[in-house]
Amino acid sequence: MRQDRLIFDQGRPGRRAQVQAPAASPDTGDLPPEALRRQPPCLPEVSELQAVRHYTRLSQKNFSIDTQFYPLGSCTMKYNPRASNSLAMLPGFLQRHPWAPAAQSQGFLACVQELQEMLCTVTGLAEFSLTPMAGAQGEFAGVAMIRAYHQARGDSERTEILVPDAAHGTNPATAVMCGFTVRELPTDADGDVDMQALREALGPKTAGIMLTNPSTLGVFERRIREMADLVHEAGGLLYYDGANLNAILGKSRPGDMGFDVIHINLHKTFSTPHGGGGPGAGAIGAGERLQGFLPIPMAGRDGDHYRWLTETDRPQSIGRLSAFMGNAGVILRAYVYARMLGAEGMVRVAEFATLNANYLMSRLRAEGFQVWFPQRRASHEFIISLKRESRDLGVGAMDVAKRLLDYGYHAPTAYFPLLVPECLLIEPTETETREELDGFVDAMVAIRQEARRDPELVQGAPHRLPVRRLDEVRAARELDLRWTPDA
Amino acid sequence: MRQDRLIFDQGRPGRRAQVQAPAASPDTGDLPPEALRRQPPCLPEVSELQAVRHYTRLSQKNFSIDTQFYPLGSCTMKYNPRASNSLAMLPGFLQRHPWAPAAQSQGFLACVQELQEMLCTVTGLAEFSLTPMAGAQGEFAGVAMIRAYHQARGDSERTEILVPDAAHGTNPATAVMCGFTVRELPTDADGDVDMQALREALGPKTAGIMLTNPSTLGVFERRIREMADLVHEAGGLLYYDGANLNAILGKSRPGDMGFDVIHINLHKTFSTPHGGGGPGAGAIGAGERLQGFLPIPMAGRDGDHYRWLTETDRPQSIGRLSAFMGNAGVILRAYVYARMLGAEGMVRVAEFATLNANYLMSRLRAEGFQVWFPQRRASHEFIISLKRESRDLGVGAMDVAKRLLDYGYHAPTAYFPLLVPECLLIEPTETETREELDGFVDAMVAIRQEARRDPELVQGAPHRLPVRRLDEVRAARELDLRWTPDA
Amino acid sequence: MPFIPHTEDDIREMLAAIGVPDLDTLFDEIPPELRAGSLRPMPPALQEMEIGRLMQDRAGRDQTGPCFIGAGAYQHHVPAAVWQLATRGEFYSAYTPYQAEASQGTLQLIYEYQSMMCGLMAMEVSNASLYDGASGLGEAMLMAIRANQKVRSGRILVADSLHPVYRQVAQAVVGNQGVTLESLPLEPASGVVDVAALPLLDDVVAVVIPQPNFFGRLEAVDRLTDWAHAAGALVIGVVNPLAMALLKPPGDWGEHGADIACGDGQPLGVPLSSGGPYYGFLCCRRSMVRRMPGRIVGRTVDLDGVEGYTLTLQAREQHIRRSRATSNICTNQGLVVTASTIHMALLGAEGLRRVAACCHERTRTLVRNLCELPGVRALHQGACFHERALDLGQPAEPVLERLARRGLLGGYPLGQHDPALANGVLVCATEVITDSDIRAYRDALADILREAA
Amino acid sequence: MPFIPHTEDDIREMLAAIGVPDLDTLFDEIPPELRAGSLRPMPPALQEMEIGRLMQDRAGRDQTGPCFIGAGAYQHHVPAAVWQLATRGEFYSAYTPYQAEASQGTLQLIYEYQSMMCGLMAMEVSNASLYDGASGLGEAMLMAIRANQKVRSGRILVADSLHPVYRQVAQAVVGNQGVTLESLPLEPASGVVDVAALPLLDDVVAVVIPQPNFFGRLEAVDRLTDWAHAAGALVIGVVNPLAMALLKPPGDWGEHGADIACGDGQPLGVPLSSGGPYYGFLCCRRSMVRRMPGRIVGRTVDLDGVEGYTLTLQAREQHIRRSRATSNICTNQGLVVTASTIHMALLGAEGLRRVAACCHERTRTLVRNLCELPGVRALHQGACFHERALDLGQPAEPVLERLARRGLLGGYPLGQHDPALANGVLVCATEVITDSDIRAYRDALADILREAA
């Protein structure tokens, strides 16, 4: 009945939250008139209460980990400890200027340096830089490092990056941003990379390969050492997309598999929040071949003293990827989480993420859903396909996904990876209870029954959310991307 | 579809939020076995995520100022500044032990002492103590002080407290808790206390009178000085229930009206949150006659040094009302608010609270609702009566109140004061916009239309909330006051 | 105009709708002689940024090192989730849940709270909170007076080992109603009530028994309870709720259990914050529920039979029963209860037990360390929980002052309640105290005692 | 097991349901030689209380006095409401709003953000954020390359007055794609691009113009924009968004306005926090929207015609277009944008204008005070906003070090980018700086310069 109108529509000329800006309005002094703005920008004119009420109400329209189960494959939507939030937001951390001298920043630097070390331990790589601001920027850093490596060796013919067809979209996009062309590798029937195709693709143009392991198909790439040897023999390097590290944390180390460079999504495996789309952090680690190329700044340690490593220390570095040192606040959250886990806790992450995924897979299979790689262990995630339901009932993966929202579950990742028809990629994470998983199975079963009885109910879902299914075609065609006073 | 089950029903034996308690389980050492608990208490056994999710979801089932307009008479539900919250919760304040020596508490003491002084200024009283933990405890303190005053003078015959019939229930209840009997005073047709009845009631048994001004009828007691003179002549004292101070803040001072003692609900006029029922603070102020009796501790100042005033300084004090100094955190919130207002801001509170109330009253009257004292100015609140609607349509004040919830407005105070039939006591407060008031009028008009068209719709309200109207009779008859494992 | 949303247009149009020329006219019923003049002296308005700076400065000034004071308020770890959730706007800025349908969040939470508190106390009924432990004891006494209809003397026996401030506050609460508090003496050497020498009990409404007591000592609660019950008196247990995760709860005392349990909820998730807001909990037998003060939440169903929660037995309360109410309490400590409920849910029975056991161990370690110093000894023999009284061999207050100047809050000086204990200090170490805190205390105390010697 | 809810029973029953004997078997597809051994050296697990103490200690160690450093990150007052709301679980722990119906809160907020940013920049379209200002500039350059189809040279002209780190980062972002960054020189005496001596412009994709520039100086943005446009180059404005409440926004530069506006959103409600998370904003002409990187939210309707919000134009993005996407960006800086949107709503145009004007006044006061000291002078003449370069008459770094030891962060040393400016320091004073902070700086600097002299 009450709509949440746009904040702009709630304003009145001259209204504002008066305690929030200087009481007096200083004149603009010596600023030349032609440098000044002629008209004030169109911004909301609301009271403090209006703003607080509006954004509180808006927030309630979201699904979130703090309110719902998110079995969202590839995203590792696990509990974000509240302690990470409050400790990363201690005034001393919030007020620290990024250019504050190292002598005045020992507390912060210690956290950065220790997290770098912990990531080395858990991945088996030699060195880490925490500056990339998300997974994709970590990928960018890694592939740029591969490029810089070949260039440093005068090896300028290597123009191709190999990427499995199941890979996340950021992988091919990153390769192109780094000036490479992408060569896709097919997947075999078991969900592994097709080795024959790999052999054929490798050659003097091969700069490297980008892999996730477990892959986005939810299975562990068993012949990874063999692949590493082949790639290395061909003169290429191996990039590890760490988005799925949660599945093997402490159980198996990418460094041991033969990877030369790796990024970790701290906002997945290390439980920093997704924040409705970000920020994340894509910590990047390298083995001996590539460590000199890591992006700067990194935290270094001389005895008791922590300092920044910059251009001077790292002449080969691919350089800076952000004005300062990346998403410091995210790094602090990850650090707090890592310290609360310790070595034992890290191993358990993988164990229980895997337990939950395999349990959920078994239960769904027992209920008659089609598991895509039934002969494989699920890693921390697995795929079911609703091909049959789509064909027989006209109810596809998207319909089921939307109907799940009505049941109070966030939808699994749908239609990814692209090669599985009508698929749902399901990742429960280790922080959910068995009861929550059982509830999800019950919902899936109930929805299939609904689909049999009343397919339109499912096709028209959701029904219980603030809006029903949105017209995306219209959104893209009649672009309405901002409020204007006259509209 | 998803119910929010009790937290107990979500538990499993052995589950818990492991990072929150010591990792090791120290033995109980020298504690004698017979002193020990035999069975662990029945408490929830849930994970951290479960608890966070459960209580986040529960919170969303509440109405609150941060999400809804609350035109709740006598309660002054205004915006609670978020700054008050964060500044009162600064680590230095949260970690201060109540017995920390004054030398280590100068920052906190300065806030307390300054708030005491500001309250003196704004009320016209001589001295304030901030220890009472809510309005009712402030009343208790005030009436106990009146009693102590008479006793100190050897005047032991004064056993009666006069209370207008429109008074809040805490007033008569307090008088009885202080060992007095209550004598009710009727209200005249204009909403003022019946002066004739007052004259008749006064006498040698009169210990004092408890008044609000503006009264809970929403009107200013115009003959207050005359009343004060009469009471004082009869040897009684005047208690001011400051729950309605918002209406006259900075405009008129209870001290000037002749009151001897007053409490202020800091959780109303000084904008500390209601917190779903508390905590509040009922600061108590006294004029010359009673100041020696104020409850301890109070903050005092010697030059630059702040200290606590205790028994030694205040031998006549009625004593302590709490183990420490009352609701310190609430006091800090009120202090922050008072400092953000300053002198000018305080006056504006009254001006705009009154403007909003009179505007809303005018608009509702224009829409044909029956205003109870049409010939009077509204103070910060006013009364409408739905007697007609109840008679003609069978839709009473409670039905309209419940239906308002469906429209996204908290219900006004209903059936209080007791003497007005089918009444709603409406207090919009100064922090609401005119648009919000207009929206409320629209909802009232719409509901009246619904009542004409489809009275059952209104009688059966609410329809859009987590539950429909609850069976209160069953709640009181089949008492179910706690979860038990076997139930 | 802080927090006031009115624009000039709004004001003009609203005045016109009312039919008055200006804001001042709205106050024309206030007699001219009662119109306030200027509000001097009142400090000028501050912007949020300015008050922020001021408060940060003041809060920073008060920050100190480790705290070894207990005596009614205890520093415990509070999970970060607790107050992040409790200060969500929907809890923080909600009103009292009188409109049940619009308050199911708060109401269900209070129902859960009541269940947890009953569990912890092994009692049948809990209310939704009172102001604090001390004033709550006063309410418990008044409730006992109403409940024990066989004894009309108004006499209540209070163990001398009760926190002296609790006794003062209870006295202030009940004193005006003809209730008299009498002393159940304490054996000075042991710091507990001497069960071997209990007085003859007659015509007493109730006996108040603390556990642990003011000195941290454990009372013989079973014996005391049975002794009181035998004489027709009710038993009011005043307990530290955290301790009840480990110690025998009031509902299990003696043959039949205490009749009323009360105390301060602060140890369950509430920061020290200068003494408040905390909350008083109050539990009793089911048969006494109609005598109870304060709000109570019950589970019921709605028109469709769906489960829901509502305030119940409101006929006990002032807004219904007015002068005949069980208490004048209205606003209670709701938000603190919200936090505390979340705290208990996160810790659970096992978590609370570990915290309690850890506090016990910490205090023993502290006491052992301090008692190694020459002249320092425990004041009482026998088991303590959570705190213990020491004799420093010299006046305690100056020693504590010197410790404070070194950034150490060393304990609560006992001399302020009993001049005979001027050398006494009550020390406490909770789970937040580290070994190095304890060493720092011992070393500082050693220095100070040496200097003084 | 931190954050893992499984009980022993759960584990047993779940393993049985899967049909494996133990947890380890779940990993049997990992070849034995790839099974990790021990995770030493890894510090042991800490309880929340312990990590709390550690972090408090570390955060406390870094706290310092007033900060006069700007150079890309600015300390402003952020209303308490901003982060209290942004860290509500429903914003904080939500996923990217791909499921539009379950994300209307975030989506409507981003739509509001886009509207605000367009207002502030006087541009037609805004995306939902990029990582930060510097990397965002790199994306803006790549976008210009895609958009300016008439010029295929890959050459971009960058004013030398741009923040040097921005240039470095942009270089790292675009360098692998054959884009070359060339210099538009700066007149050293004035600290701005010399519009009287502009080079002949030919075959250049875009010109990058900062406002205010690295030295706080104001560029002749109108002239520069028209000059670039005349030669068929696009104009990328890199601006401080707070300054745009006062200064002419990119959309109004010159005859036709800049084509792309970007910069760092930090001054709009984001704490300094060691450099991040901040966010990069990016605005452009409507005609270029399909070349834009990053997410974009659009308003549409649902099946019932009810207004709603959704991500749109996703065919630009990597998850759809893969190797042909406009960028590889996926996760952006959503939560920071959430905070910033709330910040802008609270401040409004007038509030931001006052903050900007106040910063300007504070910096002028600071500079006036410092330039009273012998040997200290402004490096450039002419109007500055927000910061200014000073010449200390002696090497700046040692002076800054000594100031830091006195608890004052005195500015950004210019010598690290240009040895010729070794005596130079870039100072900044925002609205949070008080007169007494400025006095403290002047007095300390006076002392230090005197000692050195």
Ligand SMILES: Cc1ncc(COP(=O)(O)O)c(C=O)c1O
């Ligand atoms: C497999 C995989 N790789 C890379 C990414 C990109 O990470 P980010 O979104 O942090 O840029 C994701 C994110 O969803 C992913 O799932």
Ligand SMILES: Cc1ncc(COP(=O)(O)O)c(C=O)c1O
């Ligand atoms: C007129 C009046 N007096 C007294 C009180 C009691 O105040 P408190 O609830 O803080 O005890 C109230 C509270 O609603 C009230 O409205």
